[in-house]
Amino acid sequence: MVLSRRRLTSIVGLLFTIVFVAIAAPAFGASGPLIQNGSVATGTVSGTIDPVTNVQDNWGMYLWAGETVLVDVDSTAIELQAFSPDTYFTATDAVGTLLAARVPGSGVPLRFTAGASGYYPLRVTSVGGHADYVVNAWFGKVMTYMALSGPTSVKTPYGGMASFAGTVYNPRTILVPDPPLGKVTVSWSSNGTSFWPWLTSDLDNGDFDITTTRATFEKTWWNIVYAGDDEFGPSAATFVITPYAQLNTLTATRTKTRTYRIRGTMRPLQVAGTYPARFYIERKVSGKWKAYGYLKAKASDGPYQDYSILTATKTFPYKGSWRIRPYFPGNAQILATWGAYFSLTVK
Numbered sequence: 001m002v003l004s005r006r007r008l009t010s011i012v013g014l015l016f017t018i019v020f021v022a023i024a025a026p027a028f029g030a031s032g033p034l035i036q037n038g039s040v041a042t043g044t045v046s047g048t049i050d051p052v053t054n055v056q057d058n059w060g061m062y063l064w065a066g067e068t069v070l071v072d073v074d075s076t077a078i079e080l081q082a083f084s085p086d087t088y089f090t091a092t093d094a095v096g097t098l099l100a101a102r103v104p105g106s107g108v109p110l111r112f113t114a115g116a117s118g119y120y121p122l123r124v125t126s127v128g129g130h131a132d133y134v135v136n137a138w139f140g141k142v143m144t145y146m147a148l149s150g151p152t153s154v155k156t157p158y159g160g161m162a163s164f165a166g167t168v169y170n171p172r173t174i175l176v177p178d179p180p181l182g183k184v185t186v187s188w189s190s191n192g193t194s195f196w197p198w199l200t201s202d203l204d205n206g207d208f209d210i211t212t213t214r215a216t217f218e219k220t221w222w223n224i225v226y227a228g229d230d231e232f233g234p235s236a237a238t239f240v241i242t243p244y245a246q247l248n249t250l251t252a253t254r255t256k257t258r259t260y261r262i263r264g265t266m267r268p269l270q271v272a273g274t275y276p277a278r279f280y281i282e283r284k285v286s287g288k289w290k291a292y293g294y295l296k297a298k299a300s301d302g303p304y305q306d307y308s309i310l311t312a313t314k315t316f317p318y319k320g321s322w323r324i325r326p327y328f329p330g331n332a333q334i335l336a337t338w339g340a341y342f343s344l345t346v347k
Contacts, residue, residue: 046134049078049126057089059122059135063114064171066233068140072102072109077128079104080135085118094123104128111140142172143233144180146226153240155335156216158267164239165209168226179206180232186210189221198222216243217268218333245328246307247339250279252324258346259315262295264326268334270299270308277310277328284321297326316346 049056061069061082073080080102087096099120102110104127114120124133148166156162168180183202187195201208203226212222219242228234246267252260262279270276275296282289295312302309316322323341330336 046132047124048130048132049124050130054126056124057094057121059124061120061122061137063117063120064143065114065117066141066143068111068113069137070109070111070140071122071135071137073124073133073135075131075133076105077126077131078133079125079127080110081123081125082110082112083121083123085116085120087121089121089123096121113141139172139176139231141228141231141233142170142176144168144170144226144228144235146224146235146237148224148237148239152238153242156241156243158243158246158334159215159217160243161212161215162239162241163209163211164222164224165207166224166237168203168206168208168232168235170206170232176231178231179203180226180228182226182229184208184210185225185227187223187225188212188214189223190218192221195221195223212241216241218243242335243333244335245330245337247277247326247328247337249340250324250326250342252342252344255313258317258319259313260344260346262297262312262314262324262342264297264310264339265302265307266299266310266326266328267307269301269305272299272301272308274299276308277326279310279312279314280325280327281314282323282325283318284323289323292322294327319346322346 045059047056047058063069071080071082081094082099082101083094084097084099087094089095100110100112102108122135124135146166146168148164150164154162168184170176170178170180181203183200185200186198188198189195198212198214199210201210208224210224214220219240222239222241223236224239225236226234248265250262250264252262254260264277264279266277276299277297279295279297281292281294283292284290295314297310297312299308299310310326322344324344325341326339328334328337
């Protein structure tokens with residue numbers, strides 16, 4: 001097997017002498033150690049086994065699902081076995097699933113991939129009487145996880161674009177100091193299920209920073225995928241952009257005494273003849289604004305059917321200060337949106 005310089009550095013960094021100190025058992029989390037023995041955790045453990053005890057079940061490994069590990073022992077008189085997380089040991093037997101074994105004297109490390117996250121116990125068995133041994137472990141593949149640097153869901157004006165950045169993390173930096181390398185692939189979807197490739201972006205020390213150059217006219221899911229390589233496993237994250245409507249400033253034209261034709265525009269284009277939006281009415285009474293209901297705004301096509309014109313007619317019951325605010329209630333693709341207030345003095 002040919003090892004890269006990066007892999008050799010990682011392996012050499014794991015082969016150190018253990019110093020037994022009394023510390024709290026580390027949590028199963030980022031930068032977690034590999035081999036665990038009570039309160040001590042490291043990449044290398046050593047021990048002595050004799051014909052009386054014959055078996056030792058002191059060791060184990062906390063692994064994330066998908067991680068591949070290799071474990072070796074320096075003694076030809078030792079058999080090494082790895083078991084599933086649900087295993088428990090009796091004086092003479094291991095009750096659980098044997099995942100892999102290192103045959104004594106074979107020179108071939110034990111190797112297996114964790115099917116689920118959990119604690120994987122190791123059993124050391126003497127097959128040749130008294131033996132001193134050293135067990136070494138290293139990663140064949142480290143699982144990564146991806147995190148976005150900001151919110152995973154954002155709002156944008158109809159037709160707008162957004163940016164997102166994040167990092168592909170190596171959670172085993174104590175044992176494997178290198179950051180993930182390579183690229184992330186970015187795809188988009190209008191339903192969150194079927195994705196279409198859009199671009200690829202190089203990782204910079206595990207980081208990525210992407211600006212979408214696709215205008216957002218509907219709710220859009222962006223999927224960022226790191227495929228992994230020989231050393232690092234895959235990870236992914238999803239970023240959702242939802243547009244809100246563009247409601248432009250209203251105008252009002254008096255058609256007769258205290259009667260006004262109120263007009264506005266909106267994007268996206270709505271079905272002509274329908275009433276997709278509302279104009280909310282307020283009147284100023286004793287220095288405070290009082291709600292006076294709303295008008296249903298009728299849609300018609302603007303030039304080139306690029307936007308909708310919204311209209312409604314209102315006969316105001318009183319003279320004085322009024323204000324009107326457009327509102328679009330939203331749908332599955334466009335967020336509910338309030339427009340700006342329009343002030344009107346009715347005479």
